[in-house]
Amino acid sequence: MNTSLQRVISIRQNQPNTYTQSRRQRNVSAKRKWLSIVASAITLATLAASVFVFFFFSWKAADSETTTNYPALELSKVVEGISQEPKELPYALEPASPAPHTGRLIIIDPGHQAQAMNQHAPIGPGATQTRPMVAAGTRGVSTGVAEYIVVLDIGLKLRDALIEEGYEVYMVRETHDVQISNKDRALRGNELGGDLMVRLHCDGSPNPNVHGFMTLIPANGGWTEPIYAKSRQAGEHVHREVLAAIGAYDRGIIERGDLSGFNWSTIPSILLEMGVMTNVREDELLSDPDYQDKIVQGIVNGLNAYFAEIAKGEN
Ligand SMILES: [Zn+2]
Numbered sequence: 001m002n003t004s005l006q007r008v009i010s011i012r013q014n015q016p017n018t019y020t021q022s023r024r025q026r027n028v029s030a031k032r033k034w035l036s037i038v039a040s041a042i043t044l045a046t047l048a049a050s051v052f053v054f055f056f057f058s059w060k061a062a063d064s065e066t067t068t069n070y071p072a073l074e075l076s077k078v079v080e081g082i083s084q085e086p087k088e089l090p091y092a093l094e095p096a097s098p099a100p101h102t103g104r105l106i107i108i109d110p111g112h113q114a115q116a117m118n119q120h121a122p123i124g125p126g127a128t129q130t131r132p133m134v135a136a137g138t139r140g141v142s143t144g145v146a147e148y149i150v151v152l153d154i155g156l157k158l159r160d161a162l163i164e165e166g167y168e169v170y171m172v173r174e175t176h177d178v179q180i181s182n183k184d185r186a187l188r189g190n191e192l193g194g195d196l197m198v199r200l201h202c203d204g205s206p207n208p209n210v211h212g213f214m215t216l217i218p219a220n221g222g223w224t225e226p227i228y229a230k231s232r233q234a235g236e237h238v239h240r241e242v243l244a245a246i247g248a249y250d251r252g253i254i255e256r257g258d259l260s261g262f263n264w265s266t267i268p269s270i271l272l273e274m275g276v277m278t279n280v281r282e283d284e285l286l287s288d289p290d291y292q293d294k295i296v297q298g299i300v301n302g303l304n305a306y307f308a309e310i311a312k313g314e315n
Pocket residue numbers: 111112137138147201202203
């Protein structure tokens with residue numbers, strides 16, 4: 001046999017084997033191809049993700065520069081930041097927790113009404129001493145405006161300010177034409193389970209020189225013993241803050257055991273004599289919208305301080 005024929009035979013003899021080998025080789029090469037495609041895909045995806053992360057944080061950094069006062073962030077710092085605990089981020093914010101006063105229910109009782117209720121009623125549960133169900137109230141010596149009008153003006157402003165601040169508010173009255181005794185006002189607060197009753201009044205005096213701001217709180221004993229401590233606590237905060245806001249003369253914090261509105265109350269209660277309407281200057285101030293706003297702000301500040309203190313005690 002010549003050598004070329006030998007080679008043909010050899011090839012033919014080896015064919016099955018050669019075929020098997022070449023199929024294996026093809027399989028191996030196909031696997032490599034797929035592996036390389038998968039590897040390329042992973043590489044591309046990683047690259048794309050890196051590019052995205054880079055541009056995203058560059059944009060965030062630029063954005064924070066233009067819209068906030070945060071210092072400009074370098075990408076390296078951001079990457080460093082996100083690889084660590086969130087507290088390491090320079091702009092990490094504590095999760096906002098609601099203020100202690102949020103959701104507290106304030107009962108606002110603007111004193112008096114258009115028509116007095118002069119029938120007498122016991123000043124407390126089982127009392128023999130009586131008082132008119134609702135007195136007429138005083139009147140401005142200069143403006144001629146009735147107390148029940150001024151206290152509702154201020155009460156409506158207080159309602160809005162407290163809602164703005166996150167409180168719940170119930171108004172005993174929002175009009176003048178009502179017939180609600182002082183006892184019934186207290187009972188309404190009890191039924192609603194208010195956190196505090198704020199009674200708004202202005203004072204009058206036979207002496208035209210008498211002026212200033214005064215806070216009344218329930219007496220320490222008798223019917224009001226259970227509500228005394230918190231009423232005093234609330235009264236002290238509100239008294240201090242209103243005086244700071246309006247700069248009026250301080251007529252003090254007075255305990256009263258003879259007021260139906262306190263004696264029928266089972267929730268803490270304070271009564272603000274916001275000014276004296278028989279004094280010319282104070283009468284005019286009490287009808288001044290700016291002065292009214294200051295009184296309201298003082299009350300809000302006092303209530304916020306009171307509920308912050310209450311919350312500390314509850315923890
Ligand atoms: Zn009054």
